[in-house]
Amino acid sequence: MRRSRALAAVAIAAMTATGAAACSSASTSSSSSPTATSASSSPSSTPTASITAWIVTTASAGQPSPSDAAEKALATAFDSAHPGDTVNIQFVNNDNYKTQIANAMTAGNEPQIFWTWGGGPLQQDIAAGKVTPLATTSQVSSGSSYLSQFLPSSLGAVTVNGEVYGIPIQGTQPVYFFYNKKVFSQYGLSFPKTWAELLSDVSVFKSHGVAPISLAGGSTWPELMFLEYLADRIGGPSVADAIQSNKPDAWSNPAVTEALTDIQTLIKDGAFQTGYTTLQDNGTNDALVYTGKAAMQLMGDWDISSILGEDASFVSSGNLGMADFPTVAGGTGNPADLAGNTASYVAISTNATAAQKAVAEEFFQQELASSAYAKAQVAAGEVPVTSGASADFSGDLASYETQIYTDVRNAPNFQYSWDQATTPGVSAEMLTDLSKLFALSMTPAAMESDLNSYAAKDAASS
Amino acid sequence: MTASASTSNVSGASLAAAPLRKQRGGGPARRGRGSGLADWVGVGPPLLLFLVFIIVPMIVAVVLSFASWNGLGSPKWVGFGNWTQFFHDPQAHSSLWITVKLVVFSYVVQTPISIGLGLFTAGKGRLKSIYAAIYILPMLISTVGVALMWESFLDPLLGPLQGHQAWLSNPGDALYAVTLIIAWQFIPFHTLLYAVGRRQIPAVLYEAARIDGANPVQMFFRVTLPQLRYTIITSGILMVVGALTYFDIIFVMTGGGPGTSTRVLSLDMYDQLFPANEFGYASVLAVILGVVGIAIASVMVKFSGFGKMQSQQEGVA
DSSP states (O other), rough: HHHHHHHHHHHHHHHHHHHHHHHHHHOOOOOOBBOOOOOOOOSSSSSOEEEEEEEOOOOOOTTHHHHHHHHHHHHHHHHHHHHTTEEEEEEOOHHHHHHHHHHHHHHHOSSEEEEEOOHHHHHHHHTTTOOOOOOEEHHHTTTOGGGBBOOOEEEEEETTTEEEOOOOOOOOOEEEEEEEEEHHHHTOOOOOOOOHHHHHHHHHHTTTTOOEEEOOOOHHHHHHHHHHHHHHHHTHHHHHHHHHTTTGGGGGGGHHHHHHHHHEEEHHHHEEEEETTOSSSSSSHHHHHTSSSEEEEEEEEEHHHHHHOOHHHHHTTTTTEEEEBBOOOOOOTTOEEEEEESEEEEESSSSHHHHHHHHHHHIIIIISSHHHHHHHHHHHOOOOOOOTGGGGOGGGGGGHHHHHHHHHOSSOOOEEHHHHSOOOHHHHHHHHHHHHHTTTTHHHHHHHHHHHHHHHHEEEEE | OOOOOOSSSSHHHEEEEEHOOOOOOSSSOOOOOOOOHHHHHHHHHHHHHHIIIIHHHHHHHHHTEEEEOSSSSOOOOOTTTHHHHHHHHHHHHHHHHHHHHHHHHHHHHHHHHHHHHHHHHHSSSSHHHHHHHHHHHHHHSHHHHHHHHHHHHTTTTTTTTTTSSOOGGGGHHHHHHHHHHHHHHHHHHHHEEEHHHTTTHHHHOOOOOHHHHHHHHIIIIIIIIHHHHHHHHHHHHHHHHHHHOHHEEEHHTTTTOSSSOOOHHHHHHHHHHTTOHHHHHHHHHHHHHHHHHHHHHHHHHHTTTTTOOOOOOOOOO
């Protein structure tokens, strides 16, 4: 009996150990620990390396996107031009990305190339020594760096203390209203130029059973776009500047109050589709527009690429309308101001061997900064931020891209997305409060005072 | 091993070697042998896992709760700063209140239904085992699967209920909807517990009650429920502690929304961690959750007599 009990105990121990081993090996996240192959017999004497890149995908609803395809093509081209080197692109979901990269950096296994939107979060990463600088601002402005071909304004979000830490990818991404032209003409409407016209159009659409505005409120950042534009149209760029630099009482600005109140008016008028508080940015929000169930959506210009992937005929038939955010009566902001992402970027982490760093920089220089990529971006509906890009616009998308490029060059002010420009702490609190405001469970006054005190605390502790 | 010592044909040496055994059921287990190597080999790995995955992280959480850290670089010690922040944080209090509501609603909804279904399933009859198989189905679906399934079903735009009440999108309704969906997921498990508990009640007790002239209602309250005492306590502890720390289904279905109407404390902790990058404050919330869970479980065990495990069947043959 004793023996069988001992055997049973050993069996249990063995099973537990196996189970523990199986659990741990099954749950590792995509490992991207540096692996350098030994020097190959290629003519150059630089050792070859394999690197991983995390890039946010624009594909939604399971459809492939032209942007993703263009980026994958870069890796393929690089691999064939550099035998022995490999660039593995892993496409990651937008909404989870910040969590994912933060996790990876804490654990020390972030990829060699990682996506970033710049601003506050990147500054934290730089301060922690996690990012490799690419060039100094003087190198860029003197023309001696490969980054010199990018529009100077596009590098601002990734420039810290005179060094540039990222290279633009996916082009510039201002936010526009994308609308269904057929739905508008069906009810005899043209896109509203003023806020008052927008409100009246909302009631027309509602009376015909069409959701006026499609909103992916579940992801919260689409809601932020309304606040960004309204604040700018009403009070000009100083409103956002004060908030982004954590000035005291920045949120009590009357322009902010008016913007928040206008948003609640829009909600009470039933402008958003049923269930707007929980719909995530998963393609359904786009589908509402291109199937005619909703009239318009306020979204970044990557939506062109997303819709191309989901319903290309909607774009090629000329049905996709793109319009500026309406003006607000009595507002002091310039109607040509833009809000959105001046660009998105990829950066090189310090979790890379010397060989991997060299390969990553070559990849940036030879692929991301190439004219081939700029052409592929244009075909995918993106607007590159290289000077001279307008020469490439052609085909179905030419009108959108020309307009975006012209708008970006001429915009008196291009406001950077508030959830990127502020610190992560303030950004998280702002998004939480905004989602409550949109759900009508928080008043503008309560939101302002909460954010003022939070920003003050954040400024004091940094 | 029935080595009851009888003095008739056993030598002195073997008498000393044979273990003594107390004859009363329910008392402490046999003593005198000590813990052998076999016991440690058996207990070792689970104990190690428990230490590594439960004790060590708890200690780390307590330590981090006194620091401020954004996940990169090194932590900055702030003493009781995070703890005072907790006492002044209306969001954390609101999350705590939502968690309490979730726990109470879950218990009130799940227990009567589980008892009812469990007793029903424990009965005899071929059809009952078919019903049992159907009730078990929700348990076979992963939590994420349950969340996605119900989210699609309740989708106000594209789901079968489109045009009607948007349960998950209304701040006022979302918490109730989530409670009911969690109940749907876990009632089968508790039903099983109660069914098994019911089957273990000796029939003689019911016969005795019938002889005494009890009607079915009296039998339920005087025989069934008392006999199910420990099942009720077990089920209750699992329900309460489970609802207290529940995260996955709420995260997938509503993410704490709309607004913050379903932001239970575990979700608040997650949101402090990502995207706010406040490891220190999140650790405060983690410690509070852990302490409250342990406290509730301890209190429930102590005051219900669960620890003593007194038999409910004294006098039954």
